[in-house]
Amino acid sequence: MPPAPLRRRSVLMGLATVPLAPRLAHAQAVRDVVATTGMIADTTRVLGAESVAVRALMGPGVDPHSYRQTRSDIVALINADLTLWHGLFLEAQMEDFFGDLASRKPVVAVADSLPHDRLLGHDQYPDRFDPHVWMDPSLWSIVSDTIAEALLANGAGAAVEAALGPWQLELAALGAYAQEVLATVPAEQRVLVTAHDAFKYFGRAFDFEVQGIQGISTESEAGVARIEALVNLLVERRIRAVFVESSVSDRGLRALLEGAAARGHEVVIGGQLFSDAMGEAGTYEGTYLGMIDHNVTLVARALGGTAPQGGRIGQLGAQS
Structure with missing residues (x-):
């Protein structure tokens, strides 16, 4: 369970040495x-x-x-x-x-x-x-x-x-x-397995079942029972790929791959998705549009759908 938010009488007290700008009047332009x-x-x-x-x-x-x-x-x-x-x-x-x-x-x-x-x-x-x-x-x-x-x-x-x-x-x-490229993923492969449960809105919008090893918060821990349940899912439904995330450890996903392999089913890492943070500054993936384009294109291609390698406007992998 994630720790409770820090409780303070005032987190701004004790910072008397910090130079304070005057409060912005609504008529003053944002800088x-x-x-x-x-x-x-x-x-x-x-x-x-x-x-x-x-x-x-x-x-x-x-x-x-x-x-x-x-x-x-x-x-x-x-x-x-x-x-x-x-x-x-x-x-x-x-x-x-x-x-x-x-x-x-x-x-x-x-x-x-x-x-x-x-x-x-x-x-x-x-x-x-x-x-x-x-x-x-x-x-x-x-x-x-x-x-x-x-x-x-x-x-x-x-x-x-x-x-x-x-x-x-x-x-x-x-x-x-x-909507267009994710619709090309075969129905039986429309399962998105990731490190933590950050993709439920993605799943609802684009008709994917979403399974995260951890819960919505990355502070939650994945237990043995959760790992075993996901291994069963991968094996029984013959899911071909799972996805790591840029801001979350991949340790749990490696356990899934090992568990599935022990039962005779090969699962690969489909690639790295951007979940709670974007890509590197100066790249297309370092923008909101590029972040989502990357995720959508990667998921479609890794799970058997059809999408252009360069994404929606051909910029995936290019410097901005």
Whole structure:
């Protein structure tokens, strides 16, 4: 079970030496934005264009479920004109900090805007939702509207208004591509087995059964019974591939391969998916569009479907 969020009287107390920027008035134009995840940061850069400078706290390979803010993060957040975080208990260890910060600065939990009837339940906390909504481009479209509203409310008008429409068209095209290529995967192979349960929204959107070794949070532990159940699934349904994740250990997946092999069924690693973090900066996979394109294309090809090796626009594997 993931540790409870840190409880503090005020996480901002005791930082008297940190230089504080004045609280941003809504009429003042946004200059510096701090975002927690790469997905939020990339979307903000697209929508804000030249009007904003965006810093992401969590880079490639970083697990947001267990991330705790550093002192340099705190300085950046206090001095930012706008802070955008995901919400839905993704940044579990930072919730109290953002509650404190919101009393002093503009702070927006962008995924909290999603209608509850579009959200899936959390496997460990019945009163919370699965936070991995970026796996469905139609949900990320709603989150993008919230990011745009936050930028507009803080003065980044013309750039956002010009960028939002084209961005929404890109998200729609990405969703259509995903539907098209994933539909080519044979029905009996439409099972996505990964290191942790980050792909339920992907499964719902594109009609895949999704099985994670760990639960929604990477802090949960996979027991022997869970490994054995997944080995049975792979063998009985003749699933050909499982997938590692860029921000999660592959130890459990290796156990699946060994267990299936011991029972005479070969399973391969279908490739590395981006789950809680995007690819390296400067690559197509280091953008939100590239991250999802990579996942969709890789899953389709590894499970017997048809998809172009270069993805939706031929950019997979290319430097941006």
